[in-house]
Amino acid sequence: MYVYDEHDRQMAAERVAQFRDQTERALAGELSEDEFLPLRLQNGLYVQRLAPMLRIAVPYGMLRSAQLRRLARITRDYDKGYAHFTTRQNVQLNWPEIEDVPDILAELAEVEMHANQTSGNCIRNTTTDQFSGVQADEITDPRPYCEIIRQWSTFHPEFAFLPRKFKVAVNASEHTDRAAIQVHDIGLQMMRNDKGELGFRVHVGGGLGRTPMVGPVIRDFLPELDLLTYLEAVLRVYNRYGRRDNKFKARIKILVKALTPEGFAAKVEEEWSHIKDSPTRLTQEAIEQFKGYFTEPDYEQVPDVKDVLATQRFENREFDQWIGHNVDTHKNPGYAIVTLTMKKTGTPPGDVSDRQLEQIADLADQYSFGEVRVTHQQNVVLADVRKDQLFELWQAITPMDFATANLNTLTDVICCPGGDYCALANAKSIPVAESIQRQFDDMDYLYDIGNIDLNISGCMNACGHHHVGNIGVLGVDKKGQEFYQISLGGSSHHDAAIGKILGPSFAREDMPEVMQKIINVYVDNRTEEEPFLDTYRRIGIEPFKERVYA
Amino acid sequence: MPDVITSDGSIRQDDWVVVPRPADGESLDIPEQPALIPADLWLAGKEHFEDRDDIGVWLDSHDEPETLAGVVNELPVIAVNFPKFSDGRGYSIARLLRERLNYQNELRAVGDVLLDQLQFMKRCGFDTYVLRADKDINKAARCLNFFTQGYQAATDTDEPLFRRRAS
Ligand code: HEM
Ligand code: SF4
Numbered sequence: 001m002y003v004y005d006e007h008d009r010q011m012a013a014e015r016v017a018q019f020r021d022q023t024e025r026a027l028a029g030e031l032s033e034d035e036f037l038p039l040r041l042q043n044g045l046y047v048q049r050l051a052p053m054l055r056i057a058v059p060y061g062m063l064r065s066a067q068l069r070r071l072a073r074i075t076r077d078y079d080k081g082y083a084h085f086t087t088r089q090n091v092q093l094n095w096p097e098i099e100d101v102p103d104i105l106a107e108l109a110e111v112e113m114h115a116n117q118t119s120g121n122c123i124r125n126t127t128t129d130q131f132s133g134v135q136a137d138e139i140t141d142p143r144p145y146c147e148i149i150r151q152w153s154t155f156h157p158e159f160a161f162l163p164r165k166f167k168v169a170v171n172a173s174e175h176t177d178r179a180a181i182q183v184h185d186i187g188l189q190m191m192r193n194d195k196g197e198l199g200f201r202v203h204v205g206g207g208l209g210r211t212p213m214v215g216p217v218i219r220d221f222l223p224e225l226d227l228l229t230y231l232e233a234v235l236r237v238y239n240r241y242g243r244r245d246n247k248f249k250a251r252i253k254i255l256v257k258a259l260t261p262e263g264f265a266a267k268v269e270e271e272w273s274h275i276k277d278s279p280t281r282l283t284q285e286a287i288e289q290f291k292g293y294f295t296e297p298d299y300e301q302v303p304d305v306k307d308v309l310a311t312q313r314f315e316n317r318e319f320d321q322w323i324g325h326n327v328d329t330h331k332n333p334g335y336a337i338v339t340l341t342m343k344k345t346g347t348p349p350g351d352v353s354d355r356q357l358e359q360i361a362d363l364a365d366q367y368s369f370g371e372v373r374v375t376h377q378q379n380v381v382l383a384d385v386r387k388d389q390l391f392e393l394w395q396a397i398t399p400m401d402f403a404t405a406n407l408n409t410l411t412d413v414i415c416c417p418g419g420d421y422c423a424l425a426n427a428k429s430i431p432v433a434e435s436i437q438r439q440f441d442d443m444d445y446l447y448d449i450g451n452i453d454l455n456i457s458g459c460m461n462a463c464g465h466h467h468v469g470n471i472g473v474l475g476v477d478k479k480g481q482e483f484y485q486i487s488l489g490g491s492s493h494h495d496a497a498i499g500k501i502l503g504p505s506f507a508r509e510d511m512p513e514v515m516q517k518i519i520n521v522y523v524d525n526r527t528e529e530e531p532f533l534d535t536y537r538r539i540g541i542e543p544f545k546e547r548v549y550a
Numbered sequence: 551m552p553d554v555i556t557s558d559g560s561i562r563q564d565d566w567v568v569v570p571r572p573a574d575g576e577s578l579d580i581p582e583q584p585a586l587i588p589a590d591l592w593l594a595g596k597e598h599f600e601d602r603d604d605i606g607v608w609l610d611s612h613d614e615p616e617t618l619a620g621v622v623n624e625l626p627v628i629a630v631n632f633p634k635f636s637d638g639r640g641y642s643i644a645r646l647l648r649e650r651l652n653y654q655n656e657l658r659a660v661g662d663v664l665l666d667q668l669q670f671m672k673r674c675g676f677d678t679y680v681l682r683a684d685k686d687i688n689k690a691a692r693c694l695n696f697f698t699q700g701y702q703a704a705t706d707t708d709e710p711l712f713r714r715r716a717s
Binding site: 005007010011014015017018021022030031035038039121148151152154155156157158159160161162163236239240244274275278279280282283285286289290 | 636637638639645650666672696697698708710715
C-alpha cells in the first residue's frame, strides 16, 4: 500500500495549516459563507440537516489497521462513536463540530489520511475494484495508477473550480466491473492492445443523479504513459466548455451529450495533441516507482486444506453458506478473499461503531497483513486470508455481526442515509432497507433467488445508485408524503444499464409486499440458474407490472 | 490607483485600469492612462493603438485566448477577469496564454480575486493580482505560499513530483 514520503507529508501538513487559517478567517467573519463553502467542501466538510458531515478520503478504498484505529479514536473524541462507509469507498462522520475539523484533519494527517477533495466541484477520490491485486483475472493491479491519479489531481491548480464535481474510476478485471466505471465522469478500463501494450479504454460522461447515463467510449486505447496528459486534456475541455449557468446541467455528461461523444472526443484529441509530450507525460520509471508500493505481501506456503475445509463445511451449515457467499477466490491458491458484511438487519447499511473499527483493525492485523479495503457496496474486505485460518476467522467474526452471509444477495442493500440524516431527502431510505431485509430473512430462500443488486436512494441525487440496481428504489415526495418509485433492470457492471421505471410509486408500508411480488415474478419465470437480471432482460418489464399493479 | 500584488507577495501601485466593454452602440472610451481593453476590440482595431505602449487587453472567462495567437507578445499586459471566484475558466486561459501561446509579459488576475485562490493563480502563470477591495492585502503574501511545492507540472514548473522523485 502507498506510504507517504517527505513530500506527501509536507503537503499534508501545509494543507492542514491552510485549512486552520481558513476556518479561523471564516469564524472571524473575514470569509463569507459563500467564499468559505468551496474551501470547506474541498476539505470534506459538508453542512446538512442535523449537523456538519465530514467525508474522509480512503484512496481507492485501502486502509491500514493503524488508520482504522485512528478513525475509531476520532469518532470517539469528536463524534458520536460511529462512522459510515460510503458508496465511494470513503468514510463519513456525521456529527463533528466545525471548529474541531482542523484538529481532526491534523489527526488524520498523522496517519497519512486526509479529506482533500471529497466534496466540491473538483476532482474527487479515485475509486477501483476492492479485489485489486488479489484476483486472478486482472490485467494488472490498478492501484498504482489510482495513486498516480490521486497525486496528479491533488491540489491541481487548474481544476479546483470546475463546473461540477468530477469522479474517476479504474477497473482492471477482464470479466467483472466492481468499480462501476461506466457511471463515472471518467471510467478507465485497463487493457492490453494487440501489441500487448498496457493502457486504458476511456469512457467519459457516465453518471447518475438527475440525468443517468452510461459513459460512451471516447478512446479505444490510451497507452499507460499518456494517462495524465490525456486526463488533463479531458479536464481542460470540460473546465472551459462545461455549462456553468445551470447546476443541473453542469456535469460532463451533459457536455458530452451536447457535443456528441465523437465531437467531444475530437475536441479532447485536439487539446491533447498540444500537451501529449509535456512534462506531465508519465515515465516508465515513475510507474515502476508507484508499483513498488503495491508489491505482494509475504505470502506463506499454506498447506493444502481442501479436505479439512470440506469437512468443516459439511459439518457446519452456516460456515458453508458463509464460504459460499462471502469468500472469493484469491490468485494465490493458499489464500482467500473475505468480505466482512456491514449489513446486519436493523443497522443502517455501512454504519460502523468505534469498537467495530477497532475489531476490524485487529482482524486485519491477525489475518490479513494489517490492511483492509472498503467496498463501494459499503462492506469491508480482508484480501489476504490464509485458507487454513478461514474457520477460525469465521468463528471470530460471527459474534461481531460481520459474518452475515448475504453478500451480493437481495439483503446486501446499497442504501444512502436518506431522510433520517440528509437534508436533501424526499424520503427515508434506511427503514425501507430494513423492512425488505426482514421480509427476506430466510437464508435458504435468499440464496435460492440468487444475486440481486438492490439500491435505495432517498432522492434523485442518487447517492444509493438506484439507477444501476437490478432493483432500484427512489424516494419521492408526493404532496408532502413519502413514496417510493421502483425501477428494474439496472446494472453497474460490464453490461452497465440504467433501470426502467416500473410505474406509479408506493407507500413505505407496501414496499416489502411489492418487493415480494417482483421476486415472485422472477421465480415463476426463471429458467434454471438464470439470475434475476437475465430473466428481466428476457421477459421484459410487463409481467412485473401486471403482477405488481394487479 | 489600484494596489497590485506580485507573485513574490510584495505590493505595488500602478495606473492600469480595466476599461469595461462599451454598451451596444457606444464606442470605446480610451483613457489617457494605461488601459486594458476588451481583447476582441483591440484585435479589431489594433492599428489604432500602435503609437501607445500602454494599451493591454483583458479576457473574460468565456473568451477564447486562442484569438490572440501570434500577437500576444505585442501586449505589455493581459488581464483575465474572474467574474465570480468560483468560475475556474480563468485558470485554463492563463495556462493556455503562457504554455500554448508563449505569452511572456505581465499576466494579471482581475475581478473577484480572493486570497485563497492566489496560489492556484500563480501556479497557472499569473504574475500580478488585483485583490477584491474588501480583502486584506496584507495576507496575500502568506496565501500565495501556503504550499512549498505541488504534485503537478504547471506553468510554474516543468517538474511534476514524479519526475523530481525519480531524479
Ligand atoms: C448525509 C448527507 C448526504 C448529503 C447531503 C448528500 C448529498 C449529495 C448530493 C447533493 C449529491 C449530488 C449529486 C449530483 O451532483 O448530482 C450527492 C451525490 C452522491 N452521494 Fe451523497 N449525500 C450524502 C450522503 C452520502 C452517503 C452517505 C453516501 C454513500 C453511501 C453518498 C454517496 C454519494 C454518491 C456516490 C453520489 C454520486 C452519485 C452520482 O454519481 O451522481 N452520499 N450526494
Ligand atoms: S440520495 Fe438524496 S437523500 Fe440520499 S443521501 Fe443523497 S442527497 Fe441525501
